[in-house]
Amino acid sequence: EKVPLDGVVLEGTSAIDMQSLTGESVPVSINKGEQILSGSVVLDGALTIRANKEFKSSTVSKIMDLVENASKNKSKTETFISKITKWYTLGVVVLAVLVWGIFWAATKNFNTAIYKGLIFLVVSCPCAFAISVPLAYFSGLGNASKHGILIKGSNHLDVCARLKTVVFDKTGTLTTGQFSIEKVTSFKDGLSEKDILLLASIGEQNSLHPLAKAIVSSCGKKRLPKAENIKEIAGRGVEFEYKGKKYFVGRKSKALENTAVELFEGKTKLGQIDMKDSVKPSSIQACRALKKMGVRTVMLSGDNPATVAKVADEIGIDEALSALLPQDKYAWLESHKTKQQNMAYVGDGLNDAPSLMLADVGISMGINGSPASVEASDIVLVDDEPQKIVSAIKISKYTRKIVLENIVFSAVVKLAFVILGLTGVTGHLAMLAAVFADVGVTVLAILNSIRALTYKPEKAQNKHKK
Numbered sequence: 001e002k003v004p005l006d007g008v009v010l011e012g013t014s015a016i017d018m019q020s021l022t023g024e025s026v027p028v029s030i031n032k033g034e035q036i037l038s039g040s041v042v043l044d045g046a047l048t049i050r051a052n053k054e055f056k057s058s059t060v061s062k063i064m065d066l067v068e069n070a071s072k073n074k075s076k077t078e079t080f081i082s083k084i085t086k087w088y089t090l091g092v093v094v095l096a097v098l099v100w101g102i103f104w105a106a107t108k109n110f111n112t113a114i115y116k117g118l119i120f121l122v123v124s125c126p127c128a129f130a131i132s133v134p135l136a137y138f139s140g141l142g143n144a145s146k147h148g149i150l151i152k153g154s155n156h157l158d159v160c161a162r163l164k165t166v167v168f169d170k171t172g173t174l175t176t177g178q179f180s181i182e183k184v185t186s187f188k189d190g191l192s193e194k195d196i197l198l199l200a201s202i203g204e205q206n207s208l209h210p211l212a213k214a215i216v217s218s219c220g221k222k223r224l225p226k227a228e229n230i231k232e233i234a235g236r237g238v239e240f241e242y243k244g245k246k247y248f249v250g251r252k253s254k255a256l257e258n259t260a261v262e263l264f265e266g267k268t269k270l271g272q273i274d275m276k277d278s279v280k281p282s283s284i285q286a287c288r289a290l291k292k293m294g295v296r297t298v299m300l301s302g303d304n305p306a307t308v309a310k311v312a313d314e315i316g317i318d319e320a321l322s323a324l325l326p327q328d329k330y331a332w333l334e335s336h337k338t339k340q341q342n343m344a345y346v347g348d349g350l351n352d353a354p355s356l357m358l359a360d361v362g363i364s365m366g367i368n369g370s371p372a373s374v375e376a377s378d379i380v381l382v383d384d385e386p387q388k389i390v391s392a393i394k395i396s397k398y399t400r401k402i403v404l405e406n407i408v409f410s411a412v413v414k415l416a417f418v419i420l421g422l423t424g425v426t427g428h429l430a431m432l433a434a435v436f437a438d439v440g441v442t443v444l445a446i447l448n449s450i451r452a453l454t455y456k457p458e459k460a461q462n463k464h465k466k
Helices: 059-073 080-084 089-109 110-123 127-146 154-160 194-204 210-217 281-292 305-317 328-337 350-358 372-376 387-423 427-454 459-464
Strands: 007-009 014-017 028-030 048-051 149-151 164-170 177-188 230-233 237-242 245-251 260-265 267-278 294-300 319-321 343-347 363-366 380-383
Touching: 048 210, 089 110, 110 387, 110 427, 127 149, 127 154, 127 387, 127 427, 149 154, 149 387, 154 363, 154 387, 164 328, 164 350, 177 194, 177 210, 194 210, 194 237, 194 245, 194 260, 210 267, 267 281, 267 305, 281 294, 281 305, 281 387, 294 305, 294 328, 305 319, 328 343, 328 350, 343 350, 350 363, 350 372, 363 372, 380 387, 387 427, 387 459
Parallel strands: 164 294, 164 343, 294 319, 343 363, 363 380
Antiparallel strands: 007 048, 014 028, 149 380, 177 267, 230 237, 237 245, 245 260, 260 267
């Protein structure tokens, strides 16, 4: 059950899940007299808590305040075309009148002046810009959605094309958030690794602890023998009897650096099961691809330094920071945002929401991501795969390239036909040429924009590898 308010534990002990607050994947033990934060989830046992803060001062409320403040500081990059077309139409009308005036003054022929003014007006019509450029962005957004990438607007796609740094949360983003067995060690002769796992599973089969579930699943779907006199010690482990012998499976040693479960018979340690939150295969692929693209990778996590360093080394992260609270992540982004432009943050938990709002581009996980993180983000990865970030950047770059092609092509052709039409080079075909410079260029730019809908980032990546 989720703790609604910050408080102090009056009675009871339990293991609590603080992953949504700190990103720490390993449950921690809470005892009488200790502080407990709102948003924590009680995994076992029962706690009597005295609330010592009102909701507006609670941890969850502060996180939501960070989200609101971050939205004010969020840099929303305007698309390039919106900047150049802000006063375009008004400018064209004014210049058309000016052209008419100049030719009337020069030729004293009202009809010729009107004709030249109309040529300028037709050629300079902003249809090619106003239609093809938004269509290119629309095609890029549609293409991204086909690949399971939901981008909340063309301005985010434009910023994504110029990313220089991608900052990751660890648990649930780069890792699966589900534990797996890394190593089993037996300390008793004649007792194999399978025997250790079997004995541990017999004791853990009735526990709801995430580590217990991982151990039991290692034995497959076969039916486990029943244990007797089972007693779960909240935050520590399980005591049980099997074939007349007393066992304990859990954690007694405080000196263990890694996440591990120990198996004891009485006071004798029989074995140890080292656990890990497994890395998503696509995380390694994503980081490698980002490095090839010249994008720097950073990992901010609430996990312990040893675990964070190990994951960072396995994935190939450029920089990793550990033991960070949500406000620490927010402060890091805020301090580095002035130095490193176009920074993306990738996360999945409630604790990531402020950072997702603050970053130039916030990217969240669609399946396991919390509602707050999905709401706060600019891009949602439907299948939670970090590799999709690379696809998002490739699609964004390709779309932006097409947008710039449309702008440059339309501007150059229009300028050329304006010069040809006003100087009389096109002769009696001047108006027909002007119509082509307007409608013809618009059609060509539209056809070019549709290419963004058919672009395949996977083929581009394979071509790059070759």
